[in-house]
Structures are given as C-alpha cells and as structure tokens.
Amino acid sequence: MRDVAVVGFAQRQMPEFDGSPTCVEMLVPLLAECYEQTGWTRRDIGFWCSGSSDYLAGRSFSFVSAVDAIGVIPPVNESHVEMDLAWAMYEAWLKIQTGEVDTALVYAFGKSSAGVLRRTLGLQLEPYTMTPLWPDTVSLAGLQARAGIDAGVWDETAMAEVANRSLTDAEKNDWSIRKGGSSVEELLAKPMYADPLRKHDCSPVTDGAAAIVLAADDKARDVRDKPAWISGLSHYIDPMGMGTRDLTRSPSAERAAAAVDLNGVEVAELHAPFSHQELILRRELGLADDVRINPSGGALTSNPMFSGGGIRIGEVATRIWSGEVAKGVGHATSGPALQQNLLCTLVSTPEGASN
Amino acid sequence: MTRTLSAPVTVAFDYTRSTGPVLGRFLTGLRDGVVVGGRTSEGKVVVPPLEFDPVTHEATTDFVEVAPTGTVTSWTWVPEPVKDQPFDRPFAFALVLLDGADVPILHALDVSSPDEVSTGMRVQARWAAERIGAITDLVFEPLSASGPTGVEAIGDNPVSGVIVPVSLDYLYAASPEESAFYRGLNEGRIVGQRCPTCQKVYVPPRSACPSDGTPTAEEVEVSQTGTITTFCIVNVPFLGQKITPPYVSAYVLLDGADIAILHLILGVEAAEVRMGMRVKAVWKPETEWTYSLENIDHFEPTGDPDADYETYRNHL
Numbered sequence A: 001m002r003d004v005a006v007v008g009f010a011q012r013q014m015p016e017f018d019g020s021p022t023c024v025e026m027l028v029p030l031l032a033e034c035y036e037q038t039g040w041t042r043r044d045i046g047f048w049c050s051g052s053s054d055y056l057a058g059r060s061f062s063f064v065s066a067v068d069a070i071g072v073i074p075p076v077n078e079s080h081v082e083m084d085l086a087w088a089m090y091e092a093w094l095k096i097q098t099g100e101v102d103t104a105l106v107y108a109f110g111k112s113s114a115g116v117l118r119r120t121l122g123l124q125l126e127p128y129t130m131t132p133l134w135p136d137t138v139s140l141a142g143l144q145a146r147a148g149i150d151a152g153v154w155d156e157t158a159m160a161e162v163a164n165r166s167l168t169d170a171e172k173n174d175w176s177i178r179k180g181g182s183s184v185e186e187l188l189a190k191p192m193y194a195d196p197l198r199k200h201d202c203s204p205v206t207d208g209a210a211a212i213v214l215a216a217d218d219k220a221r222d223v224r225d226k227p228a229w230i231s232g233l234s235h236y237i238d239p240m241g242m243g244t245r246d247l248t249r250s251p252s253a254e255r256a257a258a259a260v261d262l263n264g265v266e267v268a269e270l271h272a273p274f275s276h277q278e279l280i281l282r283r284e285l286g287l288a289d290d291v292r293i294n295p296s297g298g299a300l301t302s303n304p305m306f307s308g309g310g311i312r313i314g315e316v317a318t319r320i321w322s323g324e325v326a327k328g329v330g331h332a333t334s335g336p337a338l339q340q341n342l343l344c345t346l347v348s349t350p351e352g353a354s355n
Numbered sequence B: 001m002t003r004t005l006s007a008p009v010t011v012a013f014d015y016t017r018s019t020g021p022v023l024g025r026f027l028t029g030l031r032d033g034v035v036v037g038g039r040t041s042e043g044k045v046v047v048p049p050l051e052f053d054p055v056t057h058e059a060t061t062d063f064v065e066v067a068p069t070g071t072v073t074s075w076t077w078v079p080e081p082v083k084d085q086p087f088d089r090p091f092a093f094a095l096v097l098l099d100g101a102d103v104p105i106l107h108a109l110d111v112s113s114p115d116e117v118s119t120g121m122r123v124q125a126r127w128a129a130e131r132i133g134a135i136t137d138l139v140f141e142p143l144s145a146s147g148p149t150g151v152e153a154i155g156d157n158p159v160s161g162v163i164v165p166v167s168l169d170y171l172y173a174a175s176p177e178e179s180a181f182y183r184g185l186n187e188g189r190i191v192g193q194r195c196p197t198c199q200k201v202y203v204p205p206r207s208a209c210p211s212d213g214t215p216t217a218e219e220v221e222v223s224q225t226g227t228i229t230t231f232c233i234v235n236v237p238f239l240g241q242k243i244t245p246p247y248v249s250a251y252v253l254l255d256g257a258d259i260a261i262l263h264l265i266l267g268v269e270a271a272e273v274r275m276g277m278r279v280k281a282v283w284k285p286e287t288e289w290t291y292s293l294e295n296i297d298h299f300e301p302t303g304d305p306d307a308d309y310e311t312y313r314n315h316l
Helices: A024-038 A062-069 A085-097 A117-124 A137-150 A156-170 A184-188 A217-223 A251-258 A275-285 A308-321 B020-031 B176-186
Strands: A004-014 A047-051 A078-081 A103-111 A205-216 A228-237 A267-269 A327-334 A340-347 B006-018 B035-039 B063-066 B069-078 B091-098 B105-109 B122-127 B138-142 B161-173 B191-194 B218-221 B225-234 B247-254 B261-265 B278-283 B296-301
Touching: A004 A024, A004 A085, A004 A217, A004 A308, A024 A062, A024 A103, A024 A205, A047 A062, A047 A085, A062 A103, A078 A085, A085 A103, A085 A205, A085 A228, A085 A308, A085 A327, A085 A340, A117 A137, A117 B161, A137 A275, A137 B069, A137 B091, A156 A184, A156 A275, A205 A217, A205 A308, A228 A251, A228 A308, A251 A275, A251 A340, A267 A308, A275 A327, A308 A327, A308 A340, B020 B035, B176 B191
Parallel strands: A047 A078, A047 A103, A267 A327, B105 B138, B261 B296
Antiparallel strands: A004 A205, A004 A228, A103 A205, A228 A340, A327 A340, B006 B161, B035 B063, B069 B091, B069 B122, B091 B105, B122 B138, B191 B218, B225 B247, B225 B278, B247 B261, B278 B296
C-alpha cells in the first residue's frame, strides 16, 4: 500500500446559490484555492474525479459542463461518480494505489435549492415499490427516528442535545448556514415539523461544492509539514428497504468501523443529516465519550448535497494539518436513512498506516 | 436587475420497467386485491417479496398471501406533501406489519392529524377502484369496525411491467455569463466572452475557458454574419420537431467568435448549402424578442463569395 494523504481542501456552502447548477462559477475559485494550498498547477494533478447528479441540476451532462472549471487542453485523466465527494475521493485513492498517478484532485457540487430536494432524492429509492409513493427524505428519517424513540434507544432530549451542540459549534464555522445554540429546553419547546422531527432535527437544504487534494508519499510531504495520512478507508451498504432492516441500528456503519482502526481517534466528523442519525453512528462506531464530535457543527447545520460527506473528511484533515489532533475519522453517508456508510481515518504520521 | 436570469423548467420522463416474476407476482396481487409476500429461506414472510433470498441468494419462489390488515410499527407525519405523493393534504407515512408478514411494508396512511396515528394502531388496506398493478393501488386507513372492503380481481394475465412517471420541477438559473448572453439577445445583440489566457471568444460565453480553466470576464459583441463550418440536412421526423423536413442545421462561426453556434439555415435550397457559405442572422420582429436564441429566426445566405477554408479550418 502507498501512503496517501489529504493535502488540500476547499469548500463553499450557502442557502441559495443564484447561478447555474453546473456550478462552474463556484468550482473555479475552489480549484484556485487548492492550487494555492499545494503550490501546484492543474498540470500537476494526475487524476480528477467529480461527484454530482443531473437530477439535482435539472439538466443533462452537468458534470461535463463542470469540467470547464479544470480546463482540458492538454487532456486530463478524469472520472465521475453519482455519489458524494467522499466516494470520488475513494476512487482517487484507489487510482493512486494502482501506481498510475501520484496526485489527485476530487471535487463535488450540487445546487440542492434548484428543485425540491427531499422529493428529488426519492429517485434514489427502489423504483417499483418505493419511488411511486414519493417517500421524501424527511419522512424516511422520521420513520427511523420514531423507531428509535419507541424502542427506547434514544429520546427527543438526546436528539435536541445533538442539535444544540451542533448549532453552538456552527457559530465558529463561517460556512454553516444554520447556527446559534440555545438550550435543550428551548429546542424541545419548538413545534413539531414532521412529527417526531422538529426543523432543527433536519439538516437545512444547502447549495455548495467542495474539493479535496490527495497526494502520495513524498508528494504529500512536499506540500505540508503534517499531511493528513489516510490510515483506513471502508465502505459498506445496508439493504435499501425500510422494512427489512432494524432502523435503530446501522450494520453497514458497524462493519465499516470494524474495518478501520478507531483507537485513539480524537475527533469524529459524522455525516448525520438528521439528529438521531448521529446517535446511531456514535453507537456503531463505538466512540468514547472524550471523542470530539462534529466540531464544525456538522451536517445538521449545513449539508450541501454531494459534498456534505467529503467536507467531513476535509474538516478532520484541517485539524491534522494544524496539529490540533493526531488522529481523526471522517464519515460520509448516502441513500435513505443511513443506508450507505463510508469511514476514512486520518493520522498525522503514516507509520503503521494500514488497510 | 437580478444577477442572473432564471426560469421554471420541468424535466419529465415515463420510466417503463419490466417487473420480473417476483415483483410481477406482488403487483399482480395488488391489481387483484390481495397482498402477496415471499417466504425467505429462514421462514420469514417479507412484503413486498424480495427478488432473491438474502441468505441463499436463490430466487424467491415461495409466495404467501397475507392479510390486508396490520399494525403500525413506526410512522411519521407529512405536514407539507410534495407532488405525486399519495395525498395532496397532510398525511402519515407508516411502516405497517401486515397480519401474516414478519417485516413491515412502507406505505401511506390516510389520517387527518398526527393525533389520529400511533405506533401499535390497527390499520387496513383501502383499495383503489382503478387498479393497474402498482404500489399505488392501495393506501392504508385506520381499521374500521367492518374491516377492509374486499375487491374483485381485475385481470387474468400477470402484471409484467410498470410505468413510473417522473416529473421534476426546477427553477433553472443561467450563469452570470449566460445571463449576459440572453440579455444581449433580448436587445438584438450577440454577446460572447474572451478568455484572457488563450484569447478565444466563446459564444455563448461560459463561466470558464474549457481549454485552460481560466474564468472569462471580457465581454465581446460579435458579428451577426458568419461562415457555415459544417452542416447536416435533416430528413428524419422526430418527436418535438418544430420544422418540417427537409431542413438544414448548420454550425455558424460568427465573425469575431472562435466557437460556432448551431442554427437553422433557410432562404436556400438544402442541396446548395455548403461549408464556407457566408450567412447572416435573420431576427424575428422585435416585438417577439425575449431572452432566447430563438430571437434569431434563422440564418440565410448573404450572397457574398464563400469564405476561404483557411479562415475556419481551426474551428471545425
């Protein structure tokens, strides 16, 4: 295995982007930030991979238009996933492991506000028995939240505690679009929205984009004193159906956690778009009480579609670069009610890094 | 003036899917007023049936009829229904464990307030009068004293396909550069942008030069006269065609631009259109102008001598 590190990260998050859903306008300055952080030009990037969906953009081939942001003469080595940035990063990590390239820049973008996001996401469901009912994202999360409340696995107070901590931490994150902690009592006094969920239990619709730069071995050491070395990367999937799995658990997150070494993790950025999902993830990852959860404010306060997961990895990497922590884990989810889970552990020293 | 132009767009497509034998059996049952589950190798009855067994991976062949009554195992309130959901007024989505099944099914529950639904409540299927073999052939409602009303089977041929219409509504925004292009067209001008790195002029303008990724900023008005670089004669009719064939679609390289635009050529026999032919924009009456390339009705020959090949050979 080659030692591969996250050496660059840039992000944009906003409630409503008033430009084209191809997001070239947002991506050009993001890529420029990555070049500035690494000292590279686009010709130093060995591999590109993007994450986006035409269903979100409302047009065909939006990812092809987005390639304008790179500039493709001479031609570039490029790929695309209809998944979050974290999965684009996984593909790039594999590409570097093959030895074909030493560096990669991955980016992802989405203008969630162009359509009705919670409805558009119905298109990722089983098309015979689910999509025709148009179960929206909030409803599916509500069914999961209720299952946990009824089973006594968590309660509304625990959910409000997650929301309050997230909103408080978000005050220090310029990119969070919802912020301002109060108290658990105050949050619980707010009206129900999609019973059992209050609005603060659901991530806000967020437009945005993000980019991550990967480099292998000495290429990474050239860029940063403390590159954020990827010591583990794992991804597992549960069945899509809502009836055939225990909604209070996440077997795929548990398996992903078992496939990486979480010992000594100081910070965890968990991609939990709904408050109760953080509670599920904390349990499945077996995180100790002293692990700092979502210091960025997390996806509950800002969740740009297609980059909300990768941003978690970027946030952890930033804390490794600065020396704030020596080990952390970034998590990304996809699909209904935590169906898919990806974990990426990052460490400040590559020694002993294994997969 | 807003920074960008935007307009509503609806993207719609009817997805036609074959069902296969397992989901076909389930949907045939719904059409005929019965709920069919599948038994797994572990003996569990799953509704809708799984196509393949989660343990042995064998195709499901053991089908079991379950009751149209059941118990709510989880529910959520839907305060603001979205388009095409089973109800256009607030309702509940629920997981319903049907009597005779071992895992619950996701479906809609017709209640008018969250106070009328609770975990553990008993519910029954309410069948649609017109059933087509789709998951929408039924909804659930609180169990009545008389129980669910049965319905008669509709057909004797099994359901083998479904049509799932998908229609998505967007507010589609143009980029600032595209917005300048469309605003120009609304004033009878054709506006492009020049890349500061390679000096190429793009029409329509893009947010970045696709060759080198540089943001384009300098606005350039280009000529309304240009050269046909390539063309095709359309003889085949297709859905949504606005012009009767045969007609000519051509790439027109406007003087001052480096990228050709695709447009219609009229005022000349199709057989006479050729590479290098000089053409000019013919605009619709100004009263019909809007933020659209359709403000230019078509291009027609100027009558000037053909352009020298060298003038457009790098733009093919």
